[in-house]
Structure formats: structure tokens, C-alpha cells
Amino acid sequence: MLPPAGVSIRRLTSSDLADFRAALRVYSEAFEQPEEYERNQPDDDYCSALLQKPDFIQLATLQTGEVVGALSAYILQKFEQARSEIYIYDLAVAEPFRRLGIAEALLRSLAPIAEASGASAVFVQADKGDDPPIALYGKLGAAEHVLHFDLDLSE
Numbered sequence: 806m807l808p809p810a811g812v813s814i815r816r817l818t819s820s821d822l823a824d825f826r827a828a829l830r831v832y833s834e835a836f837e838q839p840e841e842y843e844r845n846q847p848d849d850d851y852c853s854a855l856l857q858k859p860d861f862i863q864l865a866t867l868q869t870g871e872v873v874g875a876l877s878a879y880i881l882q883k884f885e886q887a888r889s890e891i892y893i894y895d896l897a898v899a900e901p902f903r904r905l906g907i908a909e910a911l912l913r914s915l916a917p918i919a920e921a922s923g924a925s926a927v928f929v930q931a932d933k934g935d936d937p938p939i940a941l942y943g944k945l946g947a948a949e950h951v952l953h954f955d956l957d958l959s960e
Contacts, residue, residue: 809905812873814914817863819853824865826852828875835897862891864914866898866907874898876911880922889922891915893929896938908941 817825826846833842846852855861859880866874877895893915898907912927919927927946930953931938942948 809907812866812868812902812905812907812910814864814866814874814910816918817856817865819856821856821865822849822852824867824872825856825863827872828863828865828877831872831875831899832877832895832897834899836895862915862918864911866902866911868902873902874907874911876915878915878927880918880924883925887923888925891919891922891924891927893927896929903937908938909945912941912945 817828829842829846833839836842847855856863860882862876862878862880864876864878865872875895875897876893878891878893881890881892883889893912896908896911898905898911915927918924929942931942939948
């Protein structure tokens with residue numbers, strides 16, 4: 806699926822710090838987590854270095870220069886075979902731009918990146934009860950029912 810007319814998707818680079826920070830605002834608003842995405846952002850050097858890493862993917866959807874959607878993912882090198890997988894860490898679309906195909910277009914924009922990186926799979930997790938993403942991901946792939954643990958290894 807292509808994004809709507811007037812909307813473009815591109816991979817951000819180290820010269821796109823303003824758009825990267827705008828993507829963080831999209832996440833902050835979509836997930837209602839300003840403390841995670843806006844209150845303690847890393848400095849420009851950190852963000853620039855992150856955007857330069859070949860194993861980090863930051864896509865942004867822009868409409869007339871404004872970031873209205875974002876996808877952050879990591880390319881994970883596998884150890885058991887010479888291949889990789891892509892883990893989608895975050896995906897969000899600003900409220901006024903939802904249900905226009907932007908999220909699916911962002912996901913499909915990963916295809917050439919996956920191919921170029923030799924990725925054998927792309928995966929994402931969704932929270933139970935978060936029906937719109939679950940419906941979208943279900944349209945593009947099969948669900949696996951797994952348990953997710955946030956480990957506290959401090960003790």
C-alpha cells in the first residue's frame with residue numbers, strides 16, 4: 806500500500822535531527838508517554854550517532870514537511886546462521902492521520918531494507934486489547950502467542 810497523496814516516507818539520517826525529534830513527539834502523543842519520549846531526550850551527538858548506525862532504522866512519514874508517522878526498528882544479527890531479523894520497536898501515526906494507510910505503508914517500506922540487510926523475518930509485538938495494530942499486523946502476518954518479560958536484573 807502506498808501512502809496517501811502528498812505523504813512521503815523516508816529513512817532518517819544523522820542530518821535529520823529535527824525530524825527525529827518530531828518522530829519522538831508522534832510516539833509521545835500516540836502512546837501518551839511524554840516522560841518516555843520527550844522529557845529526557847538524548848543530546849544531538851547521541852541521536853546523530855544512533856541514526857548513523859546501519860542496524861538502526863528510523864522511518865518518518867511526512868506531509869508538507871511535518872512528521873505525521875514514524876517507525877523505529879533494529880536489525881538483529883543472528884548467531885545460528887548468517888542472516889538477520891528486523892524487530893519493529895515502535896510504530897505510530899498522529900491522530901488526524903490514522904486510518905489512511907500510513908502505518909501499513911511504513912511497514913511495507915521495510916521490505917527493501919529487509920532485503921538489503923538479508924533479513925529473514927520482520928517481527929513486532931502488540932499488547933493484548935490494542936485492536937487496531939493487532940488487526941493491521943494480522944493482515945500482514947501470522948500471530949504467535951508468546952510471553953514477554955521485563956526482567957529486573959539489579960539484584
